[in-house]
Amino acid sequence: MTNELVDFVIISIALLAIGIYGVSVKRNAIRMLFAIEIIINAANLNLVAFARYIPNSKGQTFALFSIAIAAAEVAVGLALIIVAYRMYKNVDIAEFRSLKG
Amino acid sequence: MIEITSPPVILIAILGTIGMLLPVISIMRKEKGSSSIYAVIAFGALIASLGYIVYEVATNQIPHSALFSGDVLANDSFSGLFAIAMLIVSIMTTVGSFNFMRKQSHHAVYYSLILLSTIGMVLVAYSTDLVMLFVAWELMSIPTYVLAGFMKKNPSSNEAALKYFLFGALSSAIIVYGISIVYGLTGSTNIGEVMTGLANIDPQMMPLAILAVAMFIAGFGFKMGLVPFHMWLPDTYEGAPPTITALLAAGTKKAGFAAALRVIIMGTIALNLDWTFALGVIAVMTMTVGNVAAIMQKNISRMLAYSSIGHAGYILIGLAVAPFTVLGIQGSLFHILNHAVMKGAAFIAIAGIVVTLGITNIDKLKGLGRKMPIISIGLVVSLLALAGVPPTSGFWSKLMLFGSALDTGVPSWAPWLAIAGVLNSALSLAYYGWIIRKMYFEGETEKRIAEPKSIIAVMVFSVIFLIGIGVYPDPIIDFTKNAVPALDAMLTPSG
Numbered sequence: 001m002t003n004e005l006v007d008f009v010i011i012s013i014a015l016l017a018i019g020i021y022g023v024s025v026k027r028n029a030i031r032m033l034f035a036i037e038i039i040i041n042a043a044n045l046n047l048v049a050f051a052r053y054i055p056n057s058k059g060q061t062f063a064l065f066s067i068a069i070a071a072a073e074v075a076v077g078l079a080l081i082i083v084a085y086r087m088y089k090n091v092d093i094a095e096f097r098s099l100k101g
Numbered sequence: 102m103i104e105i106t107s108p109p110v111i112l113i114a115i116l117g118t119i120g121m122l123l124p125v126i127s128i129m130r131k132e133k134g135s136s137s138i139y140a141v142i143a144f145g146a147l148i149a150s151l152g153y154i155v156y157e158v159a160t161n162q163i164p165h166s167a168l169f170s171g172d173v174l175a176n177d178s179f180s181g182l183f184a185i186a187m188l189i190v191s192i193m194t195t196v197g198s199f200n201f202m203r204k205q206s207h208h209a210v211y212y213s214l215i216l217l218s219t220i221g222m223v224l225v226a227y228s229t230d231l232v233m234l235f236v237a238w239e240l241m242s243i244p245t246y247v248l249a250g251f252m253k254k255n256p257s258s259n260e261a262a263l264k265y266f267l268f269g270a271l272s273s274a275i276i277v278y279g280i281s282i283v284y285g286l287t288g289s290t291n292i293g294e295v296m297t298g299l300a301n302i303d304p305q306m307m308p309l310a311i312l313a314v315a316m317f318i319a320g321f322g323f324k325m326g327l328v329p330f331h332m333w334l335p336d337t338y339e340g341a342p343p344t345i346t347a348l349l350a351a352g353t354k355k356a357g358f359a360a361a362l363r364v365i366i367m368g369t370i371a372l373n374l375d376w377t378f379a380l381g382v383i384a385v386m387t388m389t390v391g392n393v394a395a396i397m398q399k400n401i402s403r404m405l406a407y408s409s410i411g412h413a414g415y416i417l418i419g420l421a422v423a424p425f426t427v428l429g430i431q432g433s434l435f436h437i438l439n440h441a442v443m444k445g446a447a448f449i450a451i452a453g454i455v456v457t458l459g460i461t462n463i464d465k466l467k468g469l470g471r472k473m474p475i476i477s478i479g480l481v482v483s484l485l486a487l488a489g490v491p492p493t494s495g496f497w498s499k500l501m502l503f504g505s506a507l508d509t510g511v512p513s514w515a516p517w518l519a520i521a522g523v524l525n526s527a528l529s530l531a532y533y534g535w536i537i538r539k540m541y542f543e544g545e546t547e548k549r550i551a552e553p554k555s556i557i558a559v560m561v562f563s564v565i566f567l568i569g570i571g572v573y574p575d576p577i578i579d580f581t582k583n584a585v586p587a588l589d590a591m592l593t594p595s596g
Contacts, residue, residue: 009285016278023271032267039274046281054288059281062232062290066277069239073270076246080263087256093267096260 008049015042119146120216127209136208143212173230183226197449200553218244226359249341261340268333272323279316296371324357338406347448380421388414425509432501446563450480453556468544479560494570
């Protein structure tokens with residue numbers, strides 16, 4: 001039994017690492033957005049896996065909440081990226097330089 | 102169960118209903134013309150909510166520092182203080198937007214998003230459950246992503262919004278991951294139960310618990326603008342519409358501190374860790390980086406953005422010494438309330454300058470003191486309050502913060518926090534003074550020009566608030582004393 005839980009946690013941590021790598025290395029706004037989604041899904045996987053071994057369903061409930069909220073967040077983010085694309089014809093955030101100190 | 106008449110429920114009812122109705126009203130109304138009606142409705146809703154909370158607090162119906170409960174929301178004076186600060190900020194933003202929005206379109210959506218974001222900020226302070234905290238956190242953040250990019254045709258507004266969105270989404274992803282670890286370790290999401298669970302944790306699981314607390318610090322730190330996580334902040338504050346910058350700097354940032362006080366401080370105490378030193382180092386780094394970078398700025402919004410980073414450092418002093426003295430959190434709460442009003446006033450004053458003159462470059466502010474006397478006085482008073490000059494309220498809260506660091510004596514490094522704070526305050530006076538010099542002592546005598554009326558109203562309010570509390574701070578100090586969470590109860594291992 002316990003071995004299964006460890007497997008889930010290892011996959012989740014691997015996903016977290018992939019997400020952090022994507023956010024810190026990539027400069028394409030859509031790639032960064034998807035890297036962030038991978039982190040959120042790693043957390044959801046954690047929550048659902050833990051809820052299997054903990055005698056309450058709070059984890060599953062929270063996973064549903066976080067999926068719904070992540071969807072709302074992606075909707076807003078893609079809208080912002082579309083506006084940026086119309087303006088710059090590009091979604092590379094390293095190219096956006098109107099603000100510099 | 103939390104009663105139906107308690108402040109958080111009433112706030113959701115008032116602000117939520119009005120916030121959802123505003124766009125509907127705008128679709129129903131066929132004729133164009135006076136779009137300021139939406140601002141008036143939003144203003145009314147916010148004033149009603151503020152009045153209700155102030156009434157509850159003034160008649161002592163709110164229990165003192167009941168930080169943990171089995172519910173998802175706690176009605177205590179700690180969250181009452183944050184609710185009052187955030188409602189004041191939203192009211193200032195709404196009134197200030199009255200003139201600012203005249204040239205923009207989509208008024209109903211704008212005010213509706215401000216109201217929804219306000220509910221989120223207030224609920225962050227009220228929540229005692231990690232699920233509720235996360236939902237409130239996102240309710241606060243998502244509307245502000247849209248608001249920061251509200252000037253669709255303006256490239257810098259768009260860039261500001263996109264950077265803010267990417268870092269904001271990353272911070273919430275990290276927070277969810279932290280919550281998932283904490284749930285796995287303790288089997289609960291209620292903050293009180295989580296802390297009890299963490300206090301009795303299996304030593305083998307300690308690294309995971311430390312990872313979770315580190316993730317909370319990183320996640321909330323993005324919003325608070327702590328130093329390793331601050332890079333989005335100057336860009337966003339400069340590019341976003343100045344009224345929205347006021348909401349971000351004064352509102353969402355303070356919600357980050359509310360969450361930090363509930364989660365991080367409790368977590369570190371429950372885990373019995375020596376995190377205070379780490380928080381102290383972050384505090385000193387944050388204030389130094391903020392103030393040193395502010396000196397080099399040419400744009401007034403950007404300068405105030407860096408000064409806002411510096412102030413996050415001052416507030417963090419109180420959190421760092423929290424386990425050793427009550428004065429620390431008390432000073433933090435007082436400074437949070439003060440900083441909300443001063444920063445809000447400063448950015449609304451900038452909004453007034455942008456609306457009439459369209460400039461944000463500090464060199465072009467020459468002679469502003471004669472051109473726009475009332476806005477200039479408001480800006481000067483809020484800058485002096487930010488620097489902590491005596492007749493303003495900023496002096497008292499900084500005195501409490503630095504005093505708390507000097508007072509404890511338990512960690513030998515604590516006095517250095519106060520020394521760093523005082524040096525940074527002196528440094529900050531240099532660049533605030535530079536703005537004031539440009540405004541009053543340079544440039545030819547120029548004609549006075551008409552100032553936007555709604556912004557004058559905000560300036561008058563904040564000058565009265567800042568000087569009034571500076572002269573007579575006792576009621577607010579008493580209030581913060583009641584609002585300090587009962588840490589002594591947490592210090593005993595059984596929780």
